[in-house]
Amino acid sequence: MTRRRRLPYNLDGYRAAARRSLPKAIFDFVDGGAGDEWTMRENRAAFERHAFMPSVLRDVSECSLTTVVGNREMASPIMLAPAGLAGMIHPEGERAQVLAARRHGVIAITSSASTYSFEELTEAVPDHLPWFQLYPYKDRGFYGEMVSRAATAGFTGLCLTVDASAPGKRERDLANHLSVRPLRVTWGNVAGAARHPLWLAGLLRERRLVARMSTEALGQRRPPLRSLLRSAGDSAANLVELLPRQATWDDLEWLRETWSGPLAVKGIANPEDAKHAARLGVDAIVVSNHGGRQLDGMPSTLDLLPRVRDAVDDRVDLILDGGVRRGADIVKALCLGARACMIGRPWVYGLAVAGLPGVSGVLKILEEEMATTMALLGVRDVTQLGDSQLA
Numbered sequence: 329m330t331r332r333r334r335l336p337y338n339l340d341g342y343r344a345a346a347r348r349s350l351p352k353a354i355f356d357f358v359d360g361g362a363g364d365e366w367t368m369r370e371n372r373a374a375f376e377r378h379a380f381m382p383s384v385l386r387d388v389s390e391c392s393l394t395t396v397v398g399n400r401e402m403a404s405p406i407m408l409a410p411a412g413l414a415g416m417i418h419p420e421g422e423r424a425q426v427l428a429a430r431r432h433g434v435i436a437i438t439s440s441a442s443t444y445s446f447e448e449l450t451e452a453v454p455d456h457l458p459w460f461q462l463y464p465y466k467d468r469g470f471y472g473e474m475v476s477r478a479a480t481a482g483f484t485g486l487c488l489t490v491d492a493s494a495p496g497k498r499e500r501d502l503a504n505h506l507s508v509r510p511l512r513v514t515w516g517n518v519a520g521a522a523r524h525p526l527w528l529a530g531l532l533r534e535r536r537l538v539a540r541m542s543t544e545a546l547g548q549r550r551p552p553l554r555s556l557l558r559s560a561g562d563s564a565a566n567l568v569e570l571l572p573r574q575a576t577w578d579d580l581e582w583l584r585e586t587w588s589g590p591l592a593v594k595g596i597a598n599p600e601d602a603k604h605a606a607r608l609g610v611d612a613i614v615v616s617n618h619g620g621r622q623l624d625g626m627p628s629t630l631d632l633l634p635r636v637r638d639a640v641d642d643r644v645d646l647i648l649d650g651g652v653r654r655g656a657d658i659v660k661a662l663c664l665g666a667r668a669c670m671i672g673r674p675w676v677y678g679l680a681v682a683g684l685p686g687v688s689g690v691l692k693i694l695e696e697e698m699a700t701t702m703a704l705l706g707v708r709d710v711t712q713l714g715d716s717q718l719a
């Protein structure tokens with residue numbers, strides 16, 4: 329008789345289980361932030377600075393979590409944020425991300441540093457296509473190639489990440505000597521991996537990743553872009569580090585002219601930048617500080633959200649990204665003007681713990697917690713949440 333594995337009942341439990349499942353250096357790569365990790369902690373702390381004001385004696389026997397982002401209906405206001413190199417966490421990698429998004433009727437945005445190719449991801453979910461995340465590469469030709477390749481593969485939306493003009497200083501990675509580019513393996517990392525045979529077996533099964541890493545180990549760290557795109561597995565992994573990233577507003581303008589589907593810009597904090605992006609016609613603004621992984625010292629995204637909301641009109645969907653660990657957090661963000669929230673680390677913890685069932689488990693917890701919070705608040709529909717539900 330096979331015993332069913334019990335999955336955690338909250339996201340803290342998933343984080344703790346992910347810590348046990350992964351070698352320390354890999355867990356820290358996912359879990360860590362930049363500098364003193366102050367911004368990362370602030371993303372969480374900000375949710376605790378807001379309290380609810382419930383209304384009682386209302387019929388809340390049925391609560392609706394359904395919403396619309398970029399003209400696409402979602403069963404709940406949760407989006408799976410781009411997280412690169414997910415194949416390093418679990419062999420199902422970003423495939424589990426898109427499959428879980430389909431199972432739960434939400435949007436997945438896959439990273440341009442994905443371990444699966446464009447086509448592998450869209451072919452896995454032809455009836456529930458994901459969005460593609462893009463970095464602002466300076467080279468227009470290459471940029472254009474990425475966009476048309478995403479369109480041909482069937483991605484329905486684009487998300488341009490604009491808060492990574494330099495790599496954040498992630499000190500846990502430095503302490504762990506974790507470096508993928510160039511690949512550096514220390515004895516400590518080997519010993520850490522050996523203590524997690526299940527993870528190691530998964531990684532070795534993921535031949536694509538191993539092939540790529542050995543290419544790097546052999547010193548071919550900068551293959552020509554085109555051959556990289558067409559390389560084993562045809563993945564765009566590694567491009568993030570290979571290309572200059574100092575793009576400008578012109579690049580966003582060009583992208584808006586080129587891409588007719590939903591366009592999101594991720595990494596906006598400044599209300600003036602939000603206004604500018606809205607004028608250029610983006611469909612969604614992701615208020616994000618990259619989960620505290622880039623510029624340490626920025627305010628929490630929840631604190632920034634009302635300021636961004638006041639700067640743009642409601643033709644632009646606002647998406648809050650960073651620090652969401654409870655269904656109640658999503659409800660608070662919606663009260664302050666978000667249309668939906670993105671989760672990054674939480675789905676990656678789920679992936680580390682159990683692959684697709686783990687990512688799905690994380691989404692289920694958030695949905696259930698949201699439904700309970702809504703019922704106790706006396707609100708039947710997420711689209712009716714506003715300032716009046718906060719104390």
Ligand code: FNR
Pocket residue numbers: 357358359371409410411412439440441461489594616617618619620621649650651652670671672673674676
């Ligand atoms: C990320 N993030 C990210 N963002 C992006 O635009 N492109 C990317 O390739 C990645 N890669 C990535 C890898 C890993 C391991 C993590 C944890 C995060 C940032 C991500 O999309 C999101 O902004 C944050 O994770 C949100 O914060 P929380 O939900 O993790 O607190």
